[in-house]
Every structure is written in structure tokens, then in C-alpha cells.
Amino acid sequence: MTAVHESTDSDRKPxxxxxxxxxxxxxxxxxxxxxxxxxxxxxxxxxxxxxxxEKRVVRNIALLFAISGVAGLAxxxxxxxxxxxxxxxxxxxxxxxxxxxxxLAISLFALGFAILAWAKKLLPHEVSIQKRxxxxxxxxxxxxxxxxxxFVADELGVQRRPLLKGAIGLGLxxxxxVAAAPLIGGLIENPHKGEEPMMYRTGFDPVANDGKLVRLTxxxxxxxxxxxxxxxxxxxxxxxxPHGATNEYADSPTLLIHLxxxxxxxxxxxxxxxxxxxxSMWGDYVAYSKICTHAGCPASLYExxxxxxxxxxxxxxxLITRNAQPIFGPATRRLPMLPLNVDEEGFFVAKSDxxxxxGPDFWERx
Amino acid sequence: VxxxxxxxxxxxxxxxxxxxxRFQAATPLRALLNKVFPDHWSFLLGEIALxxxxxxxxxxxxxxxxxxxxxxxxxxxGAYPALRGTEMSAAYESSLHLSFEVRGGLFMRQMHHWAAxxxxxxxxxxxxxxxxxxxxxxxxEANWAIGxxxxxFGFLAGFTGYSLPDxxxxxxxxxxxxxxxxxxxxxxxxxxxxxxxxxxxxxxxxGRFYIAHVLLIPGGLLGLISVHLALVFKQKHTQWPGPMRxxxxxxxxxxxxxxxxxQGGFFMAVFGTVALLAGFxxxxxxxxxxxxxxxxxxxxSQPDWYVMFMDGLVRLMPNxxxxxxxxxxPPLFWPAVVGLGALTTVPMAxxxxxxxxxxxxxxxxxLERPRDNPERVGIGAMAFTFFIVATLSGANDVIxxxxxxxxxxxxxxxxxxxxxxxxxxxxxxxRMCLSLQQHDREVLAHxxxxxIIRRLPNGQFMEVHQPLGPVDEHGHxxxxxxxxxxxxxxxxxxxxxxxxxxxxxxxxxxxxxxPVSPGMPPVTGADDREEITSGR
Numbered sequence: 001m002t003a004v005h006e007s008t009d010s011d012r013k014p015x016x017x018x019x020x021x022x023x024x025x026x027x028x029x030x031x032x033x034x035x036x037x038x039x040x041x042x043x044x045x046x047x048x049x050x051x052x053x054e055k056r057v058v059r060n061i062a063l064l065f066a067i068s069g070v071a072g073l074a075x076x077x078x079x080x081x082x083x084x085x086x087x088x089x090x091x092x093x094x095x096x097x098x099x100x101x102x103x104l105a106i107s108l109f110a111l112g113f114a115i116l117a118w119a120k121k122l123l124p125h126e127v128s129i130q131k132r133x134x135x136x137x138x139x140x141x142x143x144x145x146x147x148x149x150x151f152v153a154d155e156l157g158v159q160r161r162p163l164l165k166g167a168i169g170l171g172l173x174x175x176x177x178v179a180a181a182p183l184i185g186g187l188i189e190n191p192h193k194g195e196e197p198m199m200y201r202t203g204f205d206p207v208a209n210d211g212k213l214v215r216l217t218x219x220x221x222x223x224x225x226x227x228x229x230x231x232x233x234x235x236x237x238x239x240x241x242p243h244g245a246t247n248e249y250a251d252s253p254t255l256l257i258h259l260x261x262x263x264x265x266x267x268x269x270x271x272x273x274x275x276x277x278x279x280s281m282w283g284d285y286v287a288y289s290k291i292c293t294h295a296g297c298p299a300s301l302y303e304x305x306x307x308x309x310x311x312x313x314x315x316x317x318x319l320i321t322r323n324a325q326p327i328f329g330p331a332t333r334r335l336p337m338l339p340l341n342v343d344e345e346g347f348f349v350a351k352s353d354x355x356x357x358x359g360p361d362f363w364e365r366x
Numbered sequence: 367v368x369x370x371x372x373x374x375x376x377x378x379x380x381x382x383x384x385x386x387x388r389f390q391a392a393t394p395l396r397a398l399l400n401k402v403f404p405d406h407w408s409f410l411l412g413e414i415a416l417x418x419x420x421x422x423x424x425x426x427x428x429x430x431x432x433x434x435x436x437x438x439x440x441x442x443x444g445a446y447p448a449l450r451g452t453e454m455s456a457a458y459e460s461s462l463h464l465s466f467e468v469r470g471g472l473f474m475r476q477m478h479h480w481a482a483x484x485x486x487x488x489x490x491x492x493x494x495x496x497x498x499x500x501x502x503x504x505x506x507e508a509n510w511a512i513g514x515x516x517x518x519f520g521f522l523a524g525f526t527g528y529s530l531p532d533x534x535x536x537x538x539x540x541x542x543x544x545x546x547x548x549x550x551x552x553x554x555x556x557x558x559x560x561x562x563x564x565x566x567x568x569x570x571x572x573g574r575f576y577i578a579h580v581l582l583i584p585g586g587l588l589g590l591i592s593v594h595l596a597l598v599f600k601q602k603h604t605q606w607p608g609p610m611r612x613x614x615x616x617x618x619x620x621x622x623x624x625x626x627x628x629q630g631g632f633f634m635a636v637f638g639t640v641a642l643l644a645g646f647x648x649x650x651x652x653x654x655x656x657x658x659x660x661x662x663x664x665x666x667s668q669p670d671w672y673v674m675f676m677d678g679l680v681r682l683m684p685n686x687x688x689x690x691x692x693x694x695x696p697p698l699f700w701p702a703v704v705g706l707g708a709l710t711t712v713p714m715a716x717x718x719x720x721x722x723x724x725x726x727x728x729x730x731x732x733l734e735r736p737r738d739n740p741e742r743v744g745i746g747a748m749a750f751t752f753f754i755v756a757t758l759s760g761a762n763d764v765i766x767x768x769x770x771x772x773x774x775x776x777x778x779x780x781x782x783x784x785x786x787x788x789x790x791x792x793x794x795x796x797r798m799c800l801s802l803q804q805h806d807r808e809v810l811a812h813x814x815x816x817x818i819i820r821r822l823p824n825g826q827f828m829e830v831h832q833p834l835g836p837v838d839e840h841g842h843x844x845x846x847x848x849x850x851x852x853x854x855x856x857x858x859x860x861x862x863x864x865x866x867x868x869x870x871x872x873x874x875x876x877x878x879x880x881p882v883s884p885g886m887p888p889v890t891g892a893d894d895r896e897e898i899t900s901g902r
Binding site: 245 | 396397401402445447448453466467470472473476505538541542544545549550551552553554555556558559560561563565566567601602610613614615616618620623627628630631633637638639641642643645646662663664666667682683684686687692693694695696697729731762763
């Protein structure tokens with residue numbers, strides 16, 4: 001079902017725009033006719049010229065422009081003279097940004113409403129109809145363009161000259177590779193290069209420490225004695241090597257936990273029953289990687305009562321007393337355990353690097 | 367020789383002639399001035415996105431003057447005492463400097479962030495408008511696909527921008543992004559190593575994200591937006607059905623002056639809204655998060671709202687790992703890579719899928735009221751319900767904390783809700799559409815309910831209906847055909863119950879106008895015009 005709209009275009013005759021008797025609107029209407037537009041209504045919103053109502057609208061619009069200007073000046077005033085330098089505590093500079101915001105917003109809103117009021121209240125109401133031209137081009141145009149394109153192909157004569165076809169391929173393909181080569185060659189990094197690929201190594205690896213065992217340290221680099229962690233307490237520790245606590249060793253942060261004796265016994269039994277974790281605890285102390293095996297956030301929320309570690313990013317939960325197996329959430333893999341020992345000076349050291357891969361999982365993880 | 371006097375009054379005309387003599391501008395310029403645009407409030411949703419983008423370009427350029435995209439470690443010595451002496455990257459240091467020691471810098475940063483949030487929000491709402499009214503149908507399928515691509519580009523622009531300050535939150539986001547790359551089968555470790563230039567985090571990523579955020583992605587956005595607008599211009603805007611409106615015309619007002627003025631005013635209003643938000647509502651207070659450290663994160667670490675659906679899907683995904691011999695696919699792969707990929711590509715095909723299913727090859731310039739296509743509304747309701755459940759799950763730890771609900775219960779509710787609620791939304795939406803259709807037809811058959819109850823001599827009660835058209839000999843309305851447009855259902859829609867006195871402070875002595883359909887100024891059509899009978 002299509003709608004019926006009987007066009008009156010045929011009634012409208014072209015006019016001579018150079019005819020001096022035409023007024024400006026007649027010429028505008030001739031332009032509309034040429035653009036296939038028909039004005040249905042075009043009427044002033046006011047009765048008569050300079051009516052009371054019109055004057056009121058004009059006054060209001062002028063007022064809005066004035067408000068916009070005043071608020072703009074206020075913005076400049078605040079920007080220049082209001083104290084803006086940050087100071088700790090409640091100071092007048094705290095209001096700097098809100099004052100900029102309110103003055104700029106008032107200025108912009110007033111300008112916007114002034115323009116909108118001008119368009120909506122002052123200008124004549126109008127309903128115009130313009131024709132659309134949808135669908136295909138005329139069929140002869142399609143034929144001409146199609147044939148022209150085919151003629152271009154004929155002229156090039158690639159079809160007739162198979163040698164050129166091959167030559168183009170041979171010539172252009174390497175050049176395309178030339179364009180791609182620096183991008184790919186420059187960016188690509190082999191994650192498995194070297195004897196100890198970066199994926200499988202943390203700062204606790206003695207190799208990076210001239211073969212000496214790596215101490216567990218606080219973020220200021222100070223080593224840790226067993227007494228420093230109270231029963232039921234936990235501490236984030238880093239490898240005791242240069243830059244060990246920085247993001248250079250983003251896989252190394254480790255959670256050192258001092259378990260209560262009964263929990264420790266349970267944990268020890270579970271660890272010793274496991275091939276990799278056997279003998280990794282030291283006394284009632286256990287250390288797990290802090291890097292969640294799901295997406296790499298630090299699994300840092302330690303719940304003492306239930307012995308769970310919770311990752312705040314995606315809520316994976318790990319049970320400390322059972323080799324940090326995941327018990328809820330999207331993580332599939334347990335947190336690796338760091339083999340602990342205490343050196344002759346009484347500080348914690350890592351017996352070796354982690355035996356499991358630290359951090360988020362990936363395709364070829366051993 | 368006497369010098370000819372210059373005629374100043376003729377100068378503009380002479381200049382115009384000169385321009386036209388070189389560029390033949392007269393005809394195209396007239397067509398531009400005369401171009402007719404249809405008018406409806408919902409057509410302005412896309413404009414909000416465009417205006418936000420302009421604000422983003424303006425404020426973003428300002429920010430680049432002060433931002434240092436470097437990961438070199440420096441010690442902070444700036445104005446914010448709580449962080450003095452802390453080691454941090456130069457990127458974070460310059461972001462703090464911008465916030466505290468550049469006059470108006472914090473205001474500009476907040477404008478930039480709020481405009482970005484508004485940009486994404488208006489894109490989503492605009493797409494919903496286009497979807498539910500069928501504006502994507504032939505000939506506008508390509509523009510729909512470009513719109514989806516714009517969402518993806520906006521998403522990437524938002525994520526790269528969020529990562530630049532290198533504060534605690536953005537580093538956490540980067541870490542998750544690296545884990546998402548790692549989860550891709552076969553190539554994951556290679557992709558991550560190549561993008562980060564080695565092991566995460568390396569010292570290149572801020573510089574790389576910076577050039578992506580200020581050049582590559584905005585360039586893509588600018589190109590896509592230009593094509594998007596050019597196509598709207600070329601294909602002309604869709605319009606609602608209504609009096610005089612057909613599939614082959616545009617009813618509205620000419621671009622100049624009224625339409626263009628309204629656009630300008632609207633831009634100022636959007637700009638003002640962003641300024642207000644930026645002045646009064648703190649966003650991303652990076653100094654509270656501290657520099658990024660791999661060992662630190664706090665609870666309630668939420669991304670920007672348009673990334674939350676992905677975070678939510680990641681949280682809800684069960685821990686299913688697929689093992690293939692010695693290799694495995696981590697569960698993170700499905701929601702983050704497949705989920706985002708599908709959500710930003712599959713909808714592109716929807717216009718063609720729908721046309722294929724309904725065997726509809728016609729050109730549609732008239733919009734469809736959502737109720738007239740219940741299936742489409744059902745599918746849209748399903749998609750949005752999925753999106754909302756996923757987004758809420760992205761904040762499930764905050765919800766659990768604030769409402770004292772178990773966190774695990776929230777996760778399970780999300781998992782079940784993600785599967786159960788969308789089909790339920792489909793069912794409810796379809797039933798609502800059918801009921802609304804039914805009610806439209808009832809009014810067209812019997813007239814508007816007046817709320818006046820009449821008692822007949824035989825004791826029967828009946829409600830008086832106001833006929834909408836001609837009546838038969840019993841005074842009953844002759845059923846009207848549905849025109850694809852708003853059916854008046856209340857008496858004040860047909861001119862009754864107008865307020866007795868108009869005017870806010872002063873009474874305006876003007877007879878109450880006869881209200882018409884929303885979005886349609888009063889017209890006095892010629893007699894030979896017939897109301898269109900269908901929107902399809």
C-alpha cells in the first residue's frame with residue numbers, strides 16, 4: 001500500500017527570475033521549485049508586525065544572550081582571579097573547578113536557549129515537502145557506466161595479455177610485503193626467546209641473582225624475618241634484587257602468610273601430598289603468587305577466617321589450605337606456591353623460582 | 367584616465383560572483399540551503415554523539431599539550447602532598463601535574479572524560495532508536511554497519527584513553543587486557559609480547575597507546591563519522607509516518623535558517639551539560655588510586671560503563687578450560703575475545719538477516735512504530751537485557767557490598783539471569799507490542815474512551831466513546847484504518863480538556879490550539895491530500 005500524494009508540481013510554472021516585478025520570496029520559491037520542494041505552510045507565529053507578543057519574545061532572547069555574556073565574563077573572572085593552586089584541606093581553591101563548570105554551563109545553556117528560542121519562537125512556522133529520489137539509476141545510465149568500465153578493462157587488455165597478468169602479480173606482491181614488513185618485523189617479539197623465556201620466570205629465579213638464593217623483601221627492599229609476620233597475618237613480598245619491587249618484575253609479587261598451627265598442618269598435608277608443592281612451606285609459613293591465574297590482577301583480599309584469597313577484579317577465590325585451588329569464580333588454575341626457606345642470617349629466601357607458571361593462563365603453558 | 371569609484375554596496379555581490387565564477391557554487395549551495403529535514407526529538411540522539419565527539423577533539427587537544435606519554439620512572443615532587451616522593455611513571459606524573467598545577471587542567475580533564483562517557487551513551491541510545499524504529503532497513507544497511515563500527519572504535523578509544531594516565535586503575539585494566547591477549551589460542555603469547563614489546567608491562571605500551579588514542583583511532587572515528595553523515599545527507603533522513611508523509615518525500619523544514627539554528631542551540635546545550643558535569647561531578651580521581659603497581663588493587667575496581675558488560679561477562683564465565691593435548695584455551699577467551707568480537711560484528715548483519723527472513727526488498731523511508739514489529743522489538747529487548755545483566759554483573763562486587771548480598775549469590779544470579787532473562791524479555795516485549803497494537807485497533811474501531819458512563823433506560827451502563835471519524839446511523843464510529851502513527855487515546859489529544867488559561871506568569875490570551883500528533887506542527891493540508899494508510 002503506498003500513500004497518495006498528488007503533487008502540484010505541474011501547476012507551478014517556472015518564472016523568469018530577472019523579472020523586476022518579482023519580490024524576493026518569489027525568487028526563493030522558484031529555487032524551491034527547482035529543488036522539488038513545496039512549502040505547505042509558512043506563517044508567522046505572531047499576529048501582525050511588531051506585535052506585543054513578538055516584542056516580548058525578542059526581549060527574552062536578548063536577555064538570554066546577555067546572561068550568556070555575563071556568565072562568560074564570570075568564567076573568565078573565576079579563571080583569572082579565583083585561587084586555583086591546590087592546597088591540602090578545605091580551601092577556597094576547592095571551588096575552582098565547580099565555579100568554572102557552573103559559569104561555563106550557564107553561559108552555554110543561555111546561548112543555546114537563546115538560539116533555540118530564536119528558531120522556535122521567532123521564526124515562522126514552516127512545513128515543507130521535498131521529493132526523494134531513491135532506488136536505482138536509470139537503466140540506460142547503468143548500461144553506459146557498466147560498458148564504460150568493461151571498455152576500460154578491454155583497453156588495458158589484461159585478459160588478452162596473460163603475461164602482464166602474471167607480471168602484475170609478481171611485481172606487486174613483493175612491494176605489498178615491503179609495506180607490511182617493517183610493521184610486522186619491527187613490532188613482533190618472540191615470547192619464547194632465550195634459554196629462560198620471560199613467561200616462565202620471575203624475580204625469584206637465582207639465575208638473575210648471580211646464583212644466590214633470592215631473599216623475600218618488603219617494597220622498600222628490607223628483608224623479612226619469620227617473626228615479622230604475626231600468626232594469622234600476611235605480607236606482600238618482592239624478590240630481593242634491584243628493582244625487585246617495581247613493575248619490571250610484574251609477575252613477582254608474592255603473598256607470605258603465617259598460618260595458625262592447625263591450618264598450617266592442613267596446608268602442609270595438602271602440599272606434601274602434591275608433587276610440585278611438597279616441601280615448599282617453611283614452618284607455619286606459606287607463600288603464594290599474588291598474581292591471579294585468571295586475568296593477572298593481584299589476588300590480594302585475604303580472608304583470615306575461611307583461609308580464602310579473593311581476587312577483587314573478577315572474584316576468583318582460592319583456598320589457601322588446599323594448595324590455593326580455585327573454589328569459585330572464573331579461575332581454573334591454582335596459585336603457584338613459592339618454595340620457602342630461611343638463610344643463615346635468619347631471613348626468608350626462595351629455595352628456587354616458582355615451579356608453576358605465574359600469571360594468566362595461555363595456550364602453550366606447560 | 368578617470369579612476370572608477372569602488373561601489374562598496376556591490377562588494378559582496380562581486381565577491382560572490384567571483385567565487386561562483388571559479389567554483390560554480392550557486393546551484394549546490396542553493397540545494398544545501400533548501401534541503402528539507404524531518405523533525406522529531408529522537409532524531410537528535412545521534413547529534414549528541416556528534417557534539418560530544420567535537421568536545422572530545424577540543425578538550426583532548428588541550429590535554430596533549432601537557433601529557434607526557436612516557437613510562438620513565440620519576441619521583442613525584444608536585445603539589446599533591448600525599449604522593450610526594452613516590453616513584454611513578456612520567457605519564458602519571460604529568461597527569462597529576464595536569465590535574466593540580468595547570469590552571470583549569472582538572473576541569474578540561476573531567477570535560478574530556480565526561481564527554482567520552484556521553485559519546486558512548488548517546489551512540490548506544492541512538493542505535494536503539496535506529497533499531498527499534500526499523501531505520502536500518504534498505505537503503506540504510508551500510509550506515510547501520512558503520513554505526514556498529516563506530517561503537518567499537520569508541521570502545522577502543524575509551525579503553526586506550528583510560529590506560530594513559532598510568533594510575534592504579536588503568537594499570538589494572540592494562541593487565542587484564544594483556545591477559546585477554548594471552549588467552550587467544552595459538553597466537554596469544556606472540557600478540558601480547560608484540561603489543562607490549564616484551565613481557566608485560568614493559569616500557570613501551572603508554573607511548574603506543576598514546577599514538578593510537580590521539581591519532582589512529584580518532585582518525586578512524588573521523589573518517590567513519592564523515593561517511594556516516596555523508597550517507598545520511600545523500601540518502602535523506604527517515605521520517606515517521608503521518609499526514610502527507612510518504613515513502614517518496616520528506617516533510618519538515620528547510621535546513622536554513624530554522625533547522626541549522628536549532629542544531630546550533632542544541633550543540634550549546636550539550637556542551638553546557640558536559641561543562642556542568644565536569645565542574646560538579648568528580649570523575650576518575652587518579653590521585654586517589656596512586657601509581658600503578660602490579661601488587662596493588664582495591665576492591666570496586668570498575669572500568670568505564672561501556673566496558674563493564676565485558677568485565678561482567680568475564681566474571682560470570684564458569685571456569686571451563688578446554689584442553690587439546692598439551693595445549694589449552696583459558697575461559698577468559700570466550701567472554702572477552704569471542705564475546706566482544708561477536709557483539710561488535712554480528713549486529714552488523716542484522717538488516718540483511720531481517721530482510722532475508724521477511725523477504726523484504728523494498729526501500730523504506732518511513733519509520734515503523736516499534737509495536738508494529740513485535741519480533742524486532744523482542745530481539746532488541748533480548749539483546750538489551752543481556753547487555754544490562756552483563757553490565758550489572760560488572761559491578762556485582764559493589765552491589766554485593768552495598769546491599770549486603772553474598773558475592774557468590776550475585777555471581778550465580780548473573781549466570782542464571784544471563785540465560786533466563788533475555789528470553790523472558792523477548793516474550794514480555796512481544797506481548798506488550800501485540801497488546802498495544804490491539805488497543806490502537808480498538809480505539810480506531812470504537813473511538814476514544816471518554817470516561818463518561820451513561821446509564822441506559824434499561825438499566826445498562828455503558829461508556830461514551832468519542833468517535834474519531836465519521837459515524838454510522840446509530841452514532842457508532844465507522845472503523846478507521848491504522849496509519850502507522852500515533853492514535854489519539856485520550857480526550858485531551860483530540861482537543862478536549864485543554865488548560866483554561868495558558869501562560870506561566872501572565873495569561874496568554876490565545877485560544878487553545880488543537881493538539882496534533884507529537885512531532886508534527888499544525889498543517890492545513892490541501893483537499894486533494896489523503897492521509898497515508900500504512901507505514902510499511
